Amino acid sequence: MSETATPEAPDATGSERSALTDSRFLAWALAGLVLFAVEAPALVTFVVGFLADAIAAFPTSYAATAADFLVGIERAAIDLPTLLSRDLVPNQGYWNGEQWVGTFLGLSPAVSWAIRVALVYAYAFAFLGWFAAGYELYRRRYRTADWTPRDDVVDRFRGHSWGKFGLVVVFLFVTMAVFAPTLGPTTVDQNMRDSYSYEMQYWNADAQEVQTTLVGEANRNSQSAGDSANVGPLSYDDYGRYHPFGTMPTGSDLFTFIVVGSRISLIIGVLSVALSALLATSLALVSAYYKGRVDLSLVLLSDAVMAMPQLLLLIMLSTVLAETWIGGIYSGGFVLALIFAGTGWTYMWRSVRGPALQVSERSWIDAARSFGQTPTTIMRQHMLPYVTGYLLIYGSMTLGGAIISIAGLSYLGLGVAPPTPEWGRAINLGQDYVATGSWHISLIPGVLITIVVTGFNALGDGIRDAIDPQSDSATGEAAGRGGGA
Amino acid sequence: MSRTQRVTDAPLLSVRDLRTVFHTEREDIHAVDGVSFDIYEGESVGLVGESGSGKSVTARSILGLVDEPGHIEDGEITFRGDNLVESGWDAHRGDISIIFQDPSNALNPVYTVGNQIEEALSIHQGLSGSDARQEAVNLLETVGIPDADRRVDEYPHELSGGMQQRAVIAIALACDPDVLVCDEPTTALDVTIQAQILDLLDDLRREEGLALLFITHDMGVIEEATDRVNVIYAGEVVEHASTETLFENPKHPYTQALLESIPGRTDPGQELPTIPGEVPTPTEPATDCRFAPRCPKAFDACTQVHPEPIDIAETETEHEAACLLYPEDRPREEAVSLHQSKTEDDR
Numbered sequence: 146m147s148e149t150a151t152p153e154a155p156d157a158t159g160s161e162r163s164a165l166t167d168s169r170f171l172a173w174a175l176a177g178l179v180l181f182a183v184e185a186p187a188l189v190t191f192v193v194g195f196l197a198d199a200i201a202a203f204p205t206s207y208a209a210t211a212a213d214f215l216v217g218i219e220r221a222a223i224d225l226p227t228l229l230s231r232d233l234v235p236n237q238g239y240w241n242g243e244q245w246v247g248t249f250l251g252l253s254p255a256v257s258w259a260i261r262v263a264l265v266y267a268y269a270f271a272f273l274g275w276f277a278a279g280y281e282l283y284r285r286r287y288r289t290a291d292w293t294p295r296d297d298v299v300d301r302f303r304g305h306s307w308g309k310f311g312l313v314v315v316f317l318f319v320t321m322a323v324f325a326p327t328l329g330p331t332t333v334d335q336n337m338r339d340s341y342s343y344e345m346q347y348w349n350a351d352a353q354e355v356q357t358t359l360v361g362e363a364n365r366n367s368q369s370a371g372d373s374a375n376v377g378p379l380s381y382d383d384y385g386r387y388h389p390f391g392t393m394p395t396g397s398d399l400f401t402f403i404v405v406g407s408r409i410s411l412i413i414g415v416l417s418v419a420l421s422a423l424l425a426t427s428l429a430l431v432s433a434y435y436k437g438r439v440d441l442s443l444v445l446l447s448d449a450v451m452a453m454p455q456l457l458l459l460i461m462l463s464t465v466l467a468e469t470w471i472g473g474i475y476s477g478g479f480v481l482a483l484i485f486a487g488t489g490w491t492y493m494w495r496s497v498r499g500p501a502l503q504v505s506e507r508s509w510i511d512a513a514r515s516f517g518q519t520p521t522t523i524m525r526q527h528m529l530p531y532v533t534g535y536l537l538i539y540g541s542m543t544l545g546g547a548i549i550s551i552a553g554l555s556y557l558g559l560g561v562a563p564p565t566p567e568w569g570r571a572i573n574l575g576q577d578y579v580a581t582g583s584w585h586i587s588l589i590p591g592v593l594i595t596i597v598v599t600g601f602n603a604l605g606d607g608i609r610d611a612i613d614p615q616s617d618s619a620t621g622e623a624a625g626r627g628g629g630a
Numbered sequence: 631m632s633r634t635q636r637v638t639d640a641p642l643l644s645v646r647d648l649r650t651v652f653h654t655e656r657e658d659i660h661a662v663d664g665v666s667f668d669i670y671e672g673e674s675v676g677l678v679g680e681s682g683s684g685k686s687v688t689a690r691s692i693l694g695l696v697d698e699p700g701h702i703e704d705g706e707i708t709f710r711g712d713n714l715v716e717s718g719w720d721a722h723r724g725d726i727s728i729i730f731q732d733p734s735n736a737l738n739p740v741y742t743v744g745n746q747i748e749e750a751l752s753i754h755q756g757l758s759g760s761d762a763r764q765e766a767v768n769l770l771e772t773v774g775i776p777d778a779d780r781r782v783d784e785y786p787h788e789l790s791g792g793m794q795q796r797a798v799i800a801i802a803l804a805c806d807p808d809v810l811v812c813d814e815p816t817t818a819l820d821v822t823i824q825a826q827i828l829d830l831l832d833d834l835r836r837e838e839g840l841a842l843l844f845i846t847h848d849m850g851v852i853e854e855a856t857d858r859v860n861v862i863y864a865g866e867v868v869e870h871a872s873t874e875t876l877f878e879n880p881k882h883p884y885t886q887a888l889l890e891s892i893p894g895r896t897d898p899g900q901e902l903p904t905i906p907g908e909v910p911t912p913t914e915p916a917t918d919c920r921f922a923p924r925c926p927k928a929f930d931a932c933t934q935v936h937p938e939p940i941d942i943a944e945t946e947t948e949h950e951a952a953c954l955l956y957p958e959d960r961p962r963e964e965a966v967s968l969h970q971s972k973t974e975d976d977r
Binding site for chain 1: 739
């Protein structure tokens with residue numbers, strides 16, 4: 146417990162201090178405002194775009210009007226300058242024989258792109274630091290209690306290197322998903338969906354002049370298809386475009402594909418885990434509170450759900466619902482999330498039911514019952530806080546599993562519909578070239594999936610060890626760890 | 631309060647022939663098997679017995695907290711004229727409050743003490759916001775927590791065991807109860823703190839007119855804190871009397887053995903007597919004396935006849951014991967057949 150807060154002067158605790166006149170708080174708030182301001186237009190665009198997509202998916206005329214309105218806001222926001230935008234640090238340019246035209250400060254496309262990626266990650270880490278500083282400020286200066294049990298949890302996690310590795314991986318992945326459009330050297334629209342509608346200029350080395358061509362045409366001549374034609378990782382193609390991860394068999398940029406694919410994975414993963422956590426927790430609390438027959442019938446229900454073949458259900462439902470409006474949301478990703486949640490909650494329910502039953506035996510539950518508190522309030526106020534830690538653990542681990550499942554399904558050609566990038570599909574597209582010079586198409590997404598899933602599992606492990614010291618694995622590392630009960 | 635006075639008053643809480651059974655896959659456990667007692671306003675009643683004798687299940691039954699697979703099979707729990715077993719507890723929630731053995735387990739660690747008192751206050755007195763906070767501070771002062779204004783914002787782990795138990799009592803008081811069930815309220819505490827908590831409860835009884843039901847295995851607590859005692863063994867009340875009478879003149883062999891095993895009541899240098907064996911788990915309805923296997927005075931009939939409570943009051947106070955030895959003034963066989971016929975009458 147070396148990191149325990151040194152108690153401050155007793156007259157300077159909590160409620161007596163006004164936040165608005167405290168310089169430390171003001172500095173923190175100002176930093177937050179700056180962080181928000183530089184990204185405000187992008188944030189608005191993202192949120193509004195997200196809502197517009199969701200609303201447009203409902204087949205009513207009201208929804209269409211509302212979606213149009215939101216798209217209007219989105220257009221307006223796009224025109225405002227944003228720090229981390231493709232416009233501010235452009236990397237798509239051409240060589241005119243003497244220098245690069247259209248790139249950031251005339252630097253090469255590779256360097257411009259690297260600067261943009263570095264900026265994005267610097268921003269993300271700044272945001273993380275700002276958040277941590279805020280918590281620290283609250284913990285040291287505003288919270289009335291010197292110590293709460295949660296402090297021990299945080300301190301234990303700080304000493305857990307495997308968990309911290311997981312946190313870093315997950316953070317990098319989430320940043321990738323959030324800033325997907327900014328991170329790619331090009332965009333999905335230009336490079337994959339509508340490549341024949343966009344023109345680009347390039348330096349024709351044979352003719353020694355700048356020429357104009359269609360992006361689709363350029364892609365056709367930049368394919369990675371074995372040893373005969375290949376654009377590998379960290380290289381330029383003949384059109385002066387930089388490909389950090391090389392190109393795909395179609396000639397489109399693999400990095401852009403992966404970055405945008407991470408977004409789909411994360412959205413489906415988070416949605417499915419959130420839905421199944423909601424279902425699992427409510428049912429676990431109900432079965433722990435009422436016990437007996439209610440519990441037994443839920444056990445039977447979950448067994449019945451577990452007995453259903455998930456894959457078969459998935460293939461069937463995604464085919465049946467493919468043409469309906471619900472099947473259209475996120476290229477079928479929404480249906481995928483629903484099916485994952487509908488079949489996956491049982492595992493989480495089983496895991497959470499144990500802790501829920503445990504807490505239901507505590508005297509404070511009986512005390513609340515004896516003075517007439519309602520069952521729902523008891524479940525929410527007195528049982529849920531005890532279970533949330535476990536939810537974080539299982540949620541984190543299930544999320545890793547969901548990402549693997551989504552990739553696995555799109556590898557098989559199920560789930561997310563083709564024009565939308567998905568990691569599993571990249572592996573599928575590259576599988577013919579694994580033993581050739583175009584090895585990168587399958588290998589890079591495969592390695593990334595492994596790292597991300599390991600990261601989520603490591604984070605889950607770290608949270609578990611932090612929340613429940615008794616579950617510590619009996620390794621030497623665990624014994625050497627500081628802090629905690 | 632004398633016995634004659636009580637005839638006119640109805641008891642505040644009356645438990646009659648309470649039977650609580652737990653149905654497990656292998657057998658039915660008759661944890662409480664025909665317990666009866668009364669609590670009058672402002673008095674303190676004890677329920678004493680070893681671990682596993684059914685005291686805590688009795689407490690939970692009174693509060694309507696028996697969970698599946700257990701249920702109250704039979705009997706009446708009458709509070710202010712309402713039979714709670716039939717009408718349900720909802721109308722009287724909070725009128726009967728409970729404080730638990732382990733205060734660290736009875737307080738939710740994620741909320742401040744004030745928060746938990748305010749929760750009870752909002753349900754029972756409709757208070758919220760600063761009114762509730764003020765009332766919570768008042769309650770903490772009532773239960774003798776110094777610096778209540780600051781303590782009200784602290785988390786349970788910041789309080790010592792004795793303070794935690796005081797906070798638990800404050801939560802119970804927030805419901806404005808008439809009966810306070812104290813389930814081993816001092817077992818988890820230091821001896822010095824025990825005395826303080828008992829004094830506090832006694833003050834509350836006198837000042838607020840609370841009726842107390844003490845559930846404990848500690849004869850010392852019973853002697854100090856109660857007016858009347860019920861001795862419970864394997865789900866049955868085997869003897870009940872005023873505390874004074876019971877300690878001076880215990881009649882049931884079990885009570886006698888219990889009292890002998892209190893340190894300090896035997897002569898110095900003598901080995902402390904114990905009761906060999908342990909309380910049986912009653913899986914069948916009683917057909918014999920459940921204490922017989924451990925009883926030094928058991929005779930043949932004890933394994934065949936179920937003893938019924940017999941009035942053995944020698945003075946004006948009440949005194950009943952369920953043992954085949956009584957009534958003492960009758961010949962042994964006659965006494966046994968009296969018990970037998972009483973059992974048959976009940977069936």
